[in-house]
Amino acid sequence: MKRFLFFGFLIAFCLASTANAGDIKVINAKAGFPEGPLWYKDKLYYVEYGSQTVMTWDGKQNHEFWKMDGCGPSAIVASSAGDFLVTCYDSGSIARISQDGKTTAEYKQDKAGQPFQGPNDFAADAKGGVYFTASGPWESEPIVGKIFYMDPTGEIRLVADDLHYANGIALSNDGQTLFLAESEASRVIQFKVQPDGSLSDRKLFVRIGQVDPDSGSYAYPDGLKLDRNGNLYIGQYSKGRVIVVSPDKKLVKTIDVPSPAAPNLNFGPDEAVVYIMAVDDQNNAPYWGKVYEVANK
Numbered sequence: 001m002k003r004f005l006f007f008g009f010l011i012a013f014c015l016a017s018t019a020n021a022g023d024i025k026v027i028n029a030k031a032g033f034p035e036g037p038l039w040y041k042d043k044l045y046y047v048e049y050g051s052q053t054v055m056t057w058d059g060k061q062n063h064e065f066w067k068m069d070g071c072g073p074s075a076i077v078a079s080s081a082g083d084f085l086v087t088c089y090d091s092g093s094i095a096r097i098s099q100d101g102k103t104t105a106e107y108k109q110d111k112a113g114q115p116f117q118g119p120n121d122f123a124a125d126a127k128g129g130v131y132f133t134a135s136g137p138w139e140s141e142p143i144v145g146k147i148f149y150m151d152p153t154g155e156i157r158l159v160a161d162d163l164h165y166a167n168g169i170a171l172s173n174d175g176q177t178l179f180l181a182e183s184e185a186s187r188v189i190q191f192k193v194q195p196d197g198s199l200s201d202r203k204l205f206v207r208i209g210q211v212d213p214d215s216g217s218y219a220y221p222d223g224l225k226l227d228r229n230g231n232l233y234i235g236q237y238s239k240g241r242v243i244v245v246s247p248d249k250k251l252v253k254t255i256d257v258p259s260p261a262a263p264n265l266n267f268g269p270d271e272a273v274v275y276i277m278a279v280d281d282q283n284n285a286p287y288w289g290k291v292y293e294v295a296n297k
Contacts, residue, residue: 023295024257027275028055028062032286034277036075036087036121036223037266044268044275047073047086050286054086054097057275057291066101075121075264080128080152087119087132094119094132094150110148110156117144121223121264123169123178128152129197131159131178133166140165140184147180149197159199160191168224168235168264179205179232181221188221188234188245208234211251212243223264227271235276237263242276257292271296 028034032050039045044057045065054066054076072090076097079085083104084097092115096105109115118135125131129151136144145166150156160166165184171177171193178191178199187207191199208219220238227233230247233255240259244252259278266275274296279289 023297025293026290027057027293028291031055031277031289031291033279034289034291035264036073037264037275037277037291038076038078038084039266039268039275040078042269044266044291045076045084046275046277046291047076048286049073049089050288054084054101062291066097066103068095068103071095074119075132077122077124077130079124079130085122085130085132085150087122089118089120089135092116092119094156107150107154107156110158112158114146114158116148117146120166121168123171125171125193125197126175127197131169131171131197133163133169133180135165135167135183136163138165143184145182147178147199151197159197160202168222170224170226170232173226173228173230179224179226181224181234183220183222183237186219186221188224188232205232206245206249208236208243211245211249212241212254214254215239215241215243222262223277225265225267227267233265233274235262235264237261237279240278242274255294255296257290257294259290259292261289267296268293 032048037046056065071088074087074089086095094107116134120133120135123131134146143164145163147160149159164182167183168181170179188205190205192201222237223235225233232245240257240262242255261279264277274294276292281288
C-alpha cells in the first residue's frame with residue numbers, strides 16, 4: 001500500500017518504455033488499485049484496495065470473491081488451514097476468509113496487545129505460518145514499520161520493528177531468508193529466519209537506484225516475489241516497472257508496463273507469465289488501474 005498523492009506529479013515524467021505489445025495482455029482494464037496477488041488452484045486472486053474487494057480471474061473473467069467496506073485490502077494469502085487471510089490496511093486488521101468468501105475472523109493485535117498499523121503484505125512459510133508487514137503511516141518521517149509472524153495456531157507475535165515503511169515481503173525458496181521492501185528507504189533488506197520463526201541478522205540486500213539507475217533517484221520498491229531460481233522480482237510504485245535481481249544482487253532484467261505504477265505481482269503456472277498489478281490514477285480514489293498478464297521471458 002502506497003503513498004497515493006505524493007508521487008502523482010512526478011510519475012508523469014518517469015514512464016518507462018513498455019514491453020512488446022504481444023507480451024502484454026490486459027485481464028482487467030478497470031481495477032480499483034489492484035494489489036497483493038495470489039495464484040491458487042488455477043485462479044488468480046488479487047485485492048482491489050480502492051474497491052474494497054478480493055477478485056478472482058479464472059482465465060476468462062474477473063469475479064468478485066469478497067468485499068468488506070472500510071478494510072482497504074492490500075494482499076491475500078492462502079493459509080495452512082485451507083482458507084485465506086487478507087491484510088486490511090485501512091482498518092488495521094487481518095481478515096480470515098473461508099473458501100466460499102465469508103469472513104470468519106478478524107485479528108487486530110498481536111499476543112502482547114500491539115495493534116497493527118497499516119497491515120500490508122504476506123509471505124507464507126513451509127511450517128504453516130505467515131509473515132506480514134505493518135507499514136506504519138505513509139508519511140516518510142516516522143520509522144515505525146513492523147513485521148509480525150502468525151503461527152499455525154493463529155498466535156501473532158512481533159519479529160522485527162524500526163522499519164522505514166515495511167511493505168512487500170518474500171521468503172527464499174529454502175525458507176532461510178526473509179526479504180523486505182523498505183519503501184521509504186528505496187531499498188530491499190534481508191533477515192535470517194530462525195527455527196522458531198523469529199528473525200535476526202538484518203542487513204542490506206539491494207538499493208534500487210544502484211541496481212537499476214533507470215528506476216530513478218527516488219525509487220519506491222513495493223511487492224516482492226521470488227522465482228524458482230531465487231531471482232527476486234521487485235514491483236515499484238514509483239514507476240511502471242518490475243526489476244528482477246539475481247541472488248548475487250545483479251540486475252537480470254526489467255519488465256515495463258504502460259502504467260505509471262506497478263506495485264505488486266505474482267507468477268502464473270510454471271512462471272510462464274507474470275501478473276502485474278498496476279495503478280494509472282494515483283491521485284483520486286478509487287485509484288483506477290489495470291491487471292496485466294505479461295510473458296515472463
